[in-house]
Amino acid sequence: MKIHPTAIISPKARLGENVEVGPGAIIGPGVVIGAGCVIQAHAVLEGDTTLGEGNTVGYGAIIGAPPQDYAHSPEIKSSVVIGNHNRIREYVTIHRGTKEGTETRVGDKCFLMVGCHLGHNVQVGNEVVIVNNCLLGGYAQVGEGAVLGGGAVFHQFVRVGKRAMIAGGSQFNKDIPPYSMAQLFNLLSGINIIGLRRAGFKAETRTEIRRAFKLVFRSDMPVKAALEKARESQWGSEAQEFFDFIASSKRGCATSNLAKGQVIPLEDIVE
Numbered sequence: 001m002k003i004h005p006t007a008i009i010s011p012k013a014r015l016g017e018n019v020e021v022g023p024g025a026i027i028g029p030g031v032v033i034g035a036g037c038v039i040q041a042h043a044v045l046e047g048d049t050t051l052g053e054g055n056t057v058g059y060g061a062i063i064g065a066p067p068q069d070y071a072h073s074p075e076i077k078s079s080v081v082i083g084n085h086n087r088i089r090e091y092v093t094i095h096r097g098t099k100e101g102t103e104t105r106v107g108d109k110c111f112l113m114v115g116c117h118l119g120h121n122v123q124v125g126n127e128v129v130i131v132n133n134c135l136l137g138g139y140a141q142v143g144e145g146a147v148l149g150g151g152a153v154f155h156q157f158v159r160v161g162k163r164a165m166i167a168g169g170s171q172f173n174k175d176i177p178p179y180s181m182a183q184l185f186n187l188l189s190g191i192n193i194i195g196l197r198r199a200g201f202k203a204e205t206r207t208e209i210r211r212a213f214k215l216v217f218r219s220d221m222p223v224k225a226a227l228e229k230a231r232e233s234q235w236g237s238e239a240q241e242f243f244d245f246i247a248s249s250k251r252g253c254a255t256s257n258l259a260k261g262q263v264i265p266l267e268d269i270v271e
Contacts, residue, residue: 004041016053031064034084047096048077052084052108059090067098067120069138076100083108083126094118098138107144125162143178145199161245163199165192174254177245179209179238186254188217205238212239216246217256 002020003009009027016035021027025039028046034053039045043057049064057063064080066072078097082088085108092112097103098120106118107126116134118124125144130136135153142148143162150168160166161178167189176182179196181189191210201209212235216226223246230243246253 007039022059028064048079049082049096050079051082054085055082055088056086057088058092058114061088061090061092061094063088063092063094064096065093067095067138069098069120072098072120078120079103080105082106083110086110086112088112089114091115092117094122095120097121113150119156131168145195147195157251159245159249159251161242163192163195165195172254174252175245175249176254177213178242180213180254182254188213188254188256190256201238205236208236208239209242212242216243223253 001015001018004021004023006023007021007025009021010029012029013027013031015033018036019033020038022039022041024042026044027039030048031045032050033039034051036054037051038056040057040059042059043061045063047064077100080094080096081103083106086106089112091114094104095118102121104118104120104122106124107128109126110124110128112130113132115132116130118136119138119140121139122136123141125142127145128142129147131148131150133151134148137154137156139157140154141159143160143164145163146160148160148166149170152166152168152170155173158172159175161176161180163179164176165181166176167183170183171185172182174186179192181192183189191213193206196206196209212230215230216223219226221229227243227247
């Protein structure tokens with residue numbers, strides 16, 4: 001292990017093989033760090049925080065701090081769990097769960113860029129990209145392979161479906177269905193065709209997901225009626241997941257109704 005002499009590491013912390021800890025980093029007594037992790041200068045890891053293998057934690061990042069919740073009290077035991085091979089860049093903040101025994105979780109192979117914030121009990125899937133200065137409120141969920149653009153903000157309990165693409169500077173207090181593109185304020189602008197193509201989705205699958213999107217969000221039917229209409233046909237697993245996500249939404253989903261001055265990106269029109 002390469003431990004800088006100015007790092008402060010509790011003797012009760014557990015560090016795996018080949019862990020590197022930079023100058024001024026602080027690692028508390030409840031922290032477990034897997035093999036091959038790099039903790040850069042002045043990062044702070046505290047509370048009941050567990051990192052898997054091969055993670056990089058950037059300069060000044062803070063992981064495992066208490067939640068920003070009036071209802072939380074210091075005696076509550078909660079945690080942060082981070083998977084393997086994540087890149088967590090400078091000044092990222094990840095707060096631990098707010099209720100007894102709960103956790104904030106990040107999957108594998110995610111890229112959390114400079115200054116983004118994960119509030120208490122946030123759940124992030126595998127291979128998610130969260131660009132600079134994104135803010136996720138408590139209990140927000142982000143599905144596998146989603147990309148959240150810079151400066152986008154998400155209200156507590158909002159869900160972002162897998163492979164969704166979120167434009168920078170957007171704001172959401174409604175759910176974003178899987179495979180969708182979303183922008184501005186609760187606006188769905190189409191299907192993330194380019195992202196699906198890059199992820200290896202076949203042309204027929206992409207076409208069916210687009211059909212599902214148009215049935216729910218571009219027809220004249222209310223969402224509930226569109227979901228009932230969808231049950232009359234057989235759909236592939238990806239399109240069915242799209243419908244199931246919408247049906248299970250408690251907050252309601254973002255809409256594709258366009259206000260004056262809003263446009264549909266070309267990617268939604270041309271395959």
